Amino acid sequence: MPSSILQKFRNVGRLTNIVNILARYGFKREIQRTELGDLLNHSPDEAQSQENTTNYHFSRAKRLSMAFEELGPTFVKLAQLLSSREDLIPKHYVEEFKRLCDKVKPIPPEIVEKTLASELPPDLLAEIAHFNYTPIGSASIGQVHRAKLTDGSNVVFKVQRPDVDVIINNDLAILMTLATILETALPELKQLRPTVIVSELRRSLMNELDYSREAANTERMRHFFKDHENIIIPSIYYKYCTSKILCMSEMYGTKLTDNIKIENGSSLVRIGVEAFLDMTFQFGIFHGDLHPGNLILREDGKLAIIDFGLTVRLKRDLRNTLAFMFYALSKHDVETCARLFVELTEKDDLTISSQLESEIAEILDSVISVPVQELRLGRTLMRIARVAASRNAPMERDLILFFRALIALENFGRSLDPHFQILEFATEYYEKNSLLQFDKKWLERNIGLAMHDSGAFIKDLPITLRILAKKLQSGTLTFQFKSEDIIFLTRELDRASNRLSLAILLGSIVLGSSIATYGKQGRLYDFLATFGLIGFGTAVILGLWLIIGIIRSGRFK
Numbered sequence: 175m176p177s178s179i180l181q182k183f184r185n186v187g188r189l190t191n192i193v194n195i196l197a198r199y200g201f202k203r204e205i206q207r208t209e210l211g212d213l214l215n216h217s218p219d220e221a222q223s224q225e226n227t228t229n230y231h232f233s234r235a236k237r238l239s240m241a242f243e244e245l246g247p248t249f250v251k252l253a254q255l256l257s258s259r260e261d262l263i264p265k266h267y268v269e270e271f272k273r274l275c276d277k278v279k280p281i282p283p284e285i286v287e288k289t290l291a292s293e294l295p296p297d298l299l300a301e302i303a304h305f306n307y308t309p310i311g312s313a314s315i316g317q318v319h320r321a322k323l324t325d326g327s328n329v330v331f332k333v334q335r336p337d338v339d340v341i342i343n344n345d346l347a348i349l350m351t352l353a354t355i356l357e358t359a360l361p362e363l364k365q366l367r368p369t370v371i372v373s374e375l376r377r378s379l380m381n382e383l384d385y386s387r388e389a390a391n392t393e394r395m396r397h398f399f400k401d402h403e404n405i406i407i408p409s410i411y412y413k414y415c416t417s418k419i420l421c422m423s424e425m426y427g428t429k430l431t432d433n434i435k436i437e438n439g440s441s442l443v444r445i446g447v448e449a450f451l452d453m454t455f456q457f458g459i460f461h462g463d464l465h466p467g468n469l470i471l472r473e474d475g476k477l478a479i480i481d482f483g484l485t486v487r488l489k490r491d492l493r494n495t496l497a498f499m500f501y502a503l504s505k506h507d508v509e510t511c512a513r514l515f516v517e518l519t520e521k522d523d524l525t526i527s528s529q530l531e532s533e534i535a536e537i538l539d540s541v542i543s544v545p546v547q548e549l550r551l552g553r554t555l556m557r558i559a560r561v562a563a564s565r566n567a568p569m570e571r572d573l574i575l576f577f578r579a580l581i582a583l584e585n586f587g588r589s590l591d592p593h594f595q596i597l598e599f600a601t602e603y604y605e606k607n608s609l610l611q612f613d614k615k616w617l618e619r620n621i622g623l624a625m626h627d628s629g630a631f632i633k634d635l636p637i638t639l640r641i642l643a644k645k646l647q648s649g650t651l652t653f654q655f656k657s658e659d660i661i662f663l664t665r666e667l668d669r670a671s672n673r674l675s676l677a678i679l680l681g682s683i684v685l686g687s688s689i690a691t692y693g694k695q696g697r698l699y700d701f702l703a704t705f706g707l708i709g710f711g712t713a714v715i716l717g718l719w720l721i722i723g724i725i726r727s728g729r730f731k
Contacts, residue, residue: 189213189348192245199241200234208359210352235270243274247314247338248345248379250274255375258578259571260556262367262563281317283307286333293416300324305331314338315382320424329411332385332420339383346376367568374571382483385420391459391482392422398457404445406476425480427472430586436471439590445477447583447596451603454576455493462486462575465582466589486572492518496576497604504601508538515558519567530565534558551597552580 193213197205205211232240242249256263257271281289286307290299303324309317316334323329353368381387389410396407406425414421436442446469453460461468462484470478488496495514502510512534516527541554555577559569580596587594 186213188344192348192352195244196241199237201238201241204360208355210355233266233270235264235267238267239270239274242271246341246345248342248349248375250314251342251379251382252349252371252375255371255378258575259371260560260574260578262371262560262568280309280312281333281335285336286317286319289333289336289418290331293419294414298414316385321421323411327411328424329414329421330424331414332388334383334385334418342379342383346372346379349375378484384417386415386417388483389415389420389422391485394459395453395461395479395482395485398453399449402449404476405449406472406478408478408480425470425472425478427470427478430466430469430471430590436590440594442471442477443587443591443594444599447587447599448603449477449479450579450583451600454488455497458490458493459485459487460576460579462579464579466586469586484575486575488572488576492570492573500597500600501604503538503542504597504604506542508535508542511535511538515562516567518573519562519569526565526567530562530567533561533565537561549595549597550581550584551600552577552582552584555580 189210190213193205193210194215196202197214202214205214239253242253253271253274257268257274260268263271290302290305301324302321304322306320309319310330311318314335315338316332319331319333321329321331349372350369353372357368389412392408393410396409399405399407408422408425411421411423430436430442446464450460450464461479461482463481464479468479468481470480472478495517499511499514499518502514509531512531515534516531519530537554537558541549556574559574559577562569584594584596587596
């Protein structure tokens, strides 16, 4: 095994396990193209065992999802993250990763009890009148239990699995180096940006491991909707919460899964979609996993929203761009919509903007010509995001999560109201709530900041001008340029001037040697002739050295 791998990984045993599980599911050739090939088991028995256990009749996407499932929680979360990157990952992989759920055994009751005892002081434990050790939900990071407090409150506790943070941190370190190796060794993966995806996974998992963040997200949403007549958010019981334990009020009612039939489906859809748009455009933070399982219809008719482990904050400029983009699309202003979409991408080359705008406009032209009821806004935006990513102009993950949330909302809306059309609703929402007023508030706030900065600049301007004038008079005014292009140009000029000086020196040596060896007789002239010959030899060596240097630079043509 190369020493470089030993230096990169502390837990070589875990790395070897990962490599051989992937090989067993049919990815041996890809591994052999990298330096990880030396970690493969090459014994005949092992190779035969791998050949027999690999399910080659499954698709590559299915086999990869099966490998991730066997590799544990970090890789399950990686698959779930990849399923949200429909702009980068082929559709058949996305579908397989979406089916991959956390399938783990529940934590034994004694371990749950031990975790509670280690996280909460005895006086708080005494306030838990009853704790149901049979979980109502179990995942790779934690599981959820019903409980009742001594004051009569019905709550749920989310308890984290022991040492899961250590396992995840170790796997993340391995994944980052694996991503770096694969990105270098397999050029076809470079467009998928493996290192960026692993960085996103780290950020997501670190947030998910810290239950105090989920508590803060839930409480923030509860504050946003505290006066809403149709939306209710669980209450957080902070004194029972730590980074590994989360306690909140239990929400009773019916989960809005695909099999549920609701009489007032149309009004319920409007409540849910309007809440999502309020989150996004008024509050700037939305629920990143708003599927029907996280929506509960209570007996009083209110819609409860739960599970704020994944919330996404959109910057104000992104929100404004999205709002105007939807409005332009509703008015069939394809060119404006395409230009605004390009503004949302992370493009490195500005020259691709015009071509990308044209491609997006073509897609939008084909979309707006279909009947309104056939329009799928979320999937259209995801399709455009895939085109942008293929042109090396990917989008931020937060925007991709927003598009995915739109897809989930459209599916949810149409399951309850076949006539639901989210673009029409968003346009109505725009006009009803006057998103222009949001922009007015934004403009007023930014004008205030601009006036503050301008005032500070004007105040300091006389002093700055006086300092500049003094330096000009004394000749001490200097400028520093740190541009890489200027540094490169300076380096090239130095190299060219050195070569020119050497060429002039060679010419001088040759001329002087010629004069010294030209047709003279006598001891003095013989001595000078010897020096002339030495000069010719020196000139030949320096000339060859100069020629070789020019050839190596590649600029001899």
